[in-house]
Amino acid sequence: MKVSLRFAFLAYAFFLLGQFSACGAPPATSATLEGRQSPSSPASLIVAKRSSSSIAPVLVTNLRYHAHPEYTRLVFDLTSPLRVTERRSSSSPQALIRLRPATLSTKASQKLKQQAFPQAVTVTELPDHTITVSLDLRRLHLYKLYTLHRPERVVLDLYYSSKDPASPARKAPSKTVEAIPPPAKRLQDLLVVLDPGHGGKDPGAIGRNGTKEKDITLAVAKQLHDLLRKRLGIKVLLTRTKDVFLDLEDRVAFANTNKADLFISIHVNSHPKRHIRGVELYHYGEASDPRAMEVAARENGLSLSDNAPAWQFILADKLTDQKIEESQTLAWTTRQAMVQTLKRHYTVHDHGVKTAPFYVLRFTTMPSILAEVAFVSNPAEEKRLRSRAYQRQLAEGIFHGIATYLKSQYPSRS
Secondary structure (H helix, E strand, C coil): CHHHHHHHHHHHHHHHHCCCCCCCCCCCCCCCCCCCCCCCCCCCCCCCCCCCCCCCCEEEEEEEEEECCCCEEEEEEECCCCEEEEEECCCCCEEEEEEECEEECHHHHHHHHHCCCECCEEEEEECCCEEEEEEECCCEEEEEEEEECCCCEEEEEEEECCCCCCCECCCCCHHHCCCCCCCCCCHHHCEEEEEECCECCECCCECCCCCEHHHHHHHHHHHHHHHHHHHHCCEEEECCCCCCCCCHHHHHHHHHHCCCCEEEEEEEECCCCCCCCCEEEEEECCCCCHHHHHHHHHHCCCCCCCCCCCHHHHCCCCCCHHHHHHHHHHHHHHHHHHHHHHCCCCCCCEEEEEEECCHHHHHCCCCEEEEEEEECCCHHHHHHHCCHHHHHHHHHHHHHHHHHHHHHHCHHHC
């Protein structure tokens, strides 16, 4: 059963490979109440510089509202990229966000009529193919605006002031409520599962000097475990704490059974060209390029010649939009933190954030990423990987990415 599932998994990945061409884009910006873009934003808020009068409007297929413990999220699902602008009013405590050219689908229009949105938000569709989002800044402590791709979305996260809880302006019919706010968690109540790749009879990638991926991933995971426990005070579990073999299914079951809040899989990369080196982060999705497909096949324990009917894998439940969005954010945050940490001591080759159909990312139920921390096939990086000091720096980089992500999700408890 496990073998057939893996075969089906790879077949589906090949089926989807042709659907994608570019890797996943990062969240575009994080805005304060002054409407300034974050200086660390990896992409501009403007995702397509095209005149709204010269092209057909982008269809907003759905409007989704999710209530989270520390913020509320409004998502505009789109058929393609569009232009997004924002500005703050000089005469009133208000911010205005414009999406154009855009038009609402029947489903999105119905959601708008029901007005099951937070009190600080007013969404309006204008005749000139512009959708405006007006924010009442008197009610907000902070807002974050960014774009996500594959699928295309504009996401608005609203952090309310302590005197104004995040609640809808009017009660909507129960069938339109897409999320029930869970009890608020403290940062110290969170559980992170770390997954050191490979182990036991599965050594993973092996360098020319005999360095085994399974040994490096466990060493880095143990150091990361200590950093998370000591500095953030959160609960941390490892899928393995010694040199033992674990099926991918067992790793997934461990994280899901323990109801982890985050899943971080740690791996070491390899490439036929020995000069290739650097850091590479992944979240789940169709392979962003042939190389990403090769990496996923290797980590899934499959060969590219494996084959099975694609429809068997399609039967699996779709990932939730929330998990995809949060995994993407976590991946970009961690990638940036790792690069910033390592470049203090070394020249860093940043391979960015990519998507690929990793088994452990597909079937875990929480936000999850996979970090390829270095290339054991590169002579210089293989030598560094054997150093405890370098392993510590890798752990530090991942730690700062996780910490930044968690503090953005739980700002008042960080």
